[in-house]
Amino acid sequence: MSQSEFVPGVLAPANINKAANWLMFLNDKPVIVGGQVKNPIPYFENPSRMGLTIDNRFYLGLFRGEACYAASLDPLAGLPAEFTVCDMKLMLAQLPEAWFQLVGLAQQILTWDRNHQYCGACGSHTHFHAADRAKVCPDCGLQNYPRLSPCIITLVTNKDKVLLGRSPRFIPDLYSTLAGYIEPGETVEQAVHREVKEEVGVELAKLEYVKSQPWPFPHSLMLGFIAEYQQGEIRVDEDELEDAQWWHIDKLPLIPPQGTISRVLIDFYIERYKARV
Template sequence: MRDTPVFESAVIKPDSPPGESLCFGFQGGKMLVCQDAGIQVPRLSQLGPMDLPADAFHYLGRQAHTHCFAVALALETALPAGFELHELRTVAMALDAGLFTLAGMARQVLLWDQNHRFCGRCGNATVDHPRDRAKVCPACGHSQYPRISPCIIVLITRGDEILLARSARFPSGLYSTLAGFVEPGETLEHAVHREIREEVGVTVRNLSYRGSQPWPFPHSLMMGFRAEYAGGDIVLEDDEIVEAGWWHVRALPPIPPAGSISHQLITDYVAEKTK
């Protein structure tokens, strides 16, 4: 993805965070937003009436001069007037790219905190590392860091055409680029070739790296590529893909929304071919 304002990640929170600090709160997997001239990320001062415990707050770092927190809301926490809960995918359509990235970071940190309260090696309760974002077992010393799953996502080009596919889990009519997880021992390039072969059966050449994007569903890091078609017919060899085909850059089907790396891969190529 294109550069966004510099974010300084940190673990140790300031002694007295200002009331204007941004709070990315989640309850039951949904994000807390305030409806004030559209969907807005709540400020720390707005959460006072909720009387949240100190351990509900996880410091993320600072965006420019604004401190940012992930906030875990218990299911029984009542929401003050003017606050609502929304699916993060829905919120993505209303936030700029920088805020969506921070919201995704918050969601990942909270899931990690929830899922690693006990040691995966010996079962004892874990404690927070004093400096790093890690859970440490005081019994056996095992450390557990937030999980990140590397994925490749690739746009295949053929002159004025691009290859798009539709997954069974997509909304009706939506097409996207191909993507998949990186297997142990693979390079990113190997993963690109394997995923393309497994999903649509064609071969590609001239891979070029185009950028990356954290994707918090639940903890992926998408690494974007462009590749030129080299040969072969489209054969759907993966049960996940229900349809795939070549689309002219001037006659595309519905594609993923702006803010996603898939959208950027597609629109960047379209812009190059139609300028």
């Protein structure tokens, strides 16, 4: 999403166009206009006139000049026939990236709201901050902002081979890049070296930052790297992975779908490697 496409906001401007993009969720699943996964975000003026019962809503900002709202729907009220719920990971593979970012933002704001009803220090009921996206404790003043958990994701490379691993949670035959959370007190670069060493036992030479991706499952931010292999035999950490192997770039296993940062890293490296040899 380019900077000019989305202007975040907390309070809707007074003179706003009334029709808006509604990023709605029912039982944590995105609600789309029936079946239209490619252009699915409901756009209308008034949810109740569409037969929708909204529990909670947040103004998110302007996307391409149009207002956007995150909303959770009353699970007991049901959905009118023209709407349907959809799997968020399916959306990731099919929606344009900018739209998926909005869905992810909406999901994270709703989850943050639900999980920060009470102050973590004194237990009082929290209030919304008057101007910021924050919750404030009226008794002890503690402020809570939406939580982000930074992660690194790394494609380890050795000329025409790339190192991909398999988590037991993956669908059958899928291999992917290596990923993990950044620990408190650690730099991003230290996290890349540590995670790769822990998960597969190899050491890295040069790191190259490529791209980031918000990953709203539930509140990660992925920082994507390509790393050059330096030394070490693959030694799989069996608590994390069930297998990891070097794969020739022309004979890859099943890899993550388009839209994922893992796939971006793999495609980017292979295209550039082939252009250079």
